[in-house]
Amino acid sequence: MNDTELSRKAFLLREQAAGLIYRGKSGHIGSDFSVMDILVTLFYLHLNVSPAQQTDPSRDRFILSKGHTAEALYCILCDKGFFPKEELETFCQFGSKYTGHPNKNINGVEINSGSLGHGLPVGVGMALAGRMQGQPYRVYVVMGDGELAEGSVWEGAMAASHFKLDNLIVIIDRNRLQISGTTESVMNPGDLRSRFESFGWQVWECPGNRIDALDQTISEAKASVGAPALVIANTIKGYGYSAAENQAKWHHKVPSEEEYQQILEELKERRAMIE
């Protein structure tokens, strides 16, 4: 699929994620819409993963450190054939394995996440294991920007450069919002580029809701040698539904019937506008 088709797919997947949240009465819609293009770029253009490769030791490893965007991940894994749609429809219902944060009982999920600040250090372990075993895989970690206040992120960042893990790529969904407001007002993450560079990382930055830009930037980041790579993907929280865009209150709002219909309509319109 080319970038245009994938951009359309990303809107279609947003519709599906909104449906899961609406029917499951739970989820993080603003965050899902923010991160969707990053996940689509990774899963359809970069990650060497598939239902047939789930136990292949050479497969790429993906960690959704911002586990609250599980709906976005589930819709992609389902689309890629990791599990049937009917199963996913149990999302957040009694007894379902499709919980509001990813867990390994779900095909395609490599690590349980949901508590923030764990993904990067776990990714360091996976990248080290890959190197020790001579495996060619890369480890991709997607983090949020509110998550950067967790101290464990910086323990992992220090270790990743200490071990010169150029098989580790971290993408920050930089939407500048978290549940209580702007990241700058809640706990200012500062100049991320210089902070990570000072930790010994190679840093790239790109528009985070554009598949073509993400694709190109991730390709460049993959070529990093001797240092871990960071992509700061500048996103818009709630991207695709204008009433939710840049609104912290849509972080985990469950849409009403009326809002849900508006969401679907707008996503369809936006999808149709892509040429």
Add this chain to the structure above:
Amino acid sequence: MNTIPNRRAICETLMEKAGQDKTIVVLCSDSRGSASLEPFAQAYPQQFVEVGIAEQDLVSIAAGMASCGLKPFAASPACFLSTRSLEQIKVDVAYSQNNVKLIGISGGISYGPLGMTHHSTQDIACIASIPGMRVYLPSDRHQTKCLMEALVADDSPAYLRVGRNPVEDVYTSGQCNFVMDKATVLQQGKDITIIACGEMVREAQKAGEILKQKGISARVLDMYCVKPIDRQAVLDAARETGSILTVEEHSAFGGMGSIVSQIVSTCCPVPVVNMALPDQPAIAGTSRQVFDYYGLNASGIAENAERMIKSSGKIYPEH
């Protein structure tokens, strides 16, 4: 008296196995010296990872490695490993089903004079309460070796706590009667059962001898497997000896004694008394001084056992 601490037995086992099994990896948090793992780091540099003073990182990195087919053994002082990294143990190791073996060194009040920052007297409570985590407190170097061999061979996560200092042998080499997840009977008896774990086992063993001289027949169990605990051994003790005294280097809240008490009160109610550390920062001192101060020694155990027998188990009437 034995001069080899249990932690050294851990290093020896890992070094024996790491030659053939290249998936064995040891991780330390600036703790290779205190964990006696320097020889491993020297002999197997490709299988050794130093993460610096970052215990959360230690556990997460180990979990990531385990998820990619390695067998990590992460060693750090029990005080930091069990509480600072507790969430990483819960999420990255246990919930994510990653085969990480956590080695808590200098456990309990081993670092006696250093203050409560360095004491781990709640590690059993914290870690045993996590679904999927096992908790082991071996008593001496020989049992530690048997346990380590079993842990190297299995594929699910566990926490193992050892003390800092050499402890008197409970067993002799090759004579541990070790069966994984089964208590070891150190002395048969019918009047009362003393159940101990970790460094308290040798004291319990001695208490059994003191009692024997007084004509009291005490059963003594080494419950190194705190979780999964040997339920059958506990129930047999309750049914056959009528009262149980537990002894541990841990808080009374949620330790081995709590687990024993739950089983007994549910299935076969008989008097149970828990000997443990008091609910306050432990007094400064060597392990011996601290244990003596709180009566966690052979004479203290024997005294309590005798009182329980004489009073039909009701030695703390105020409760």
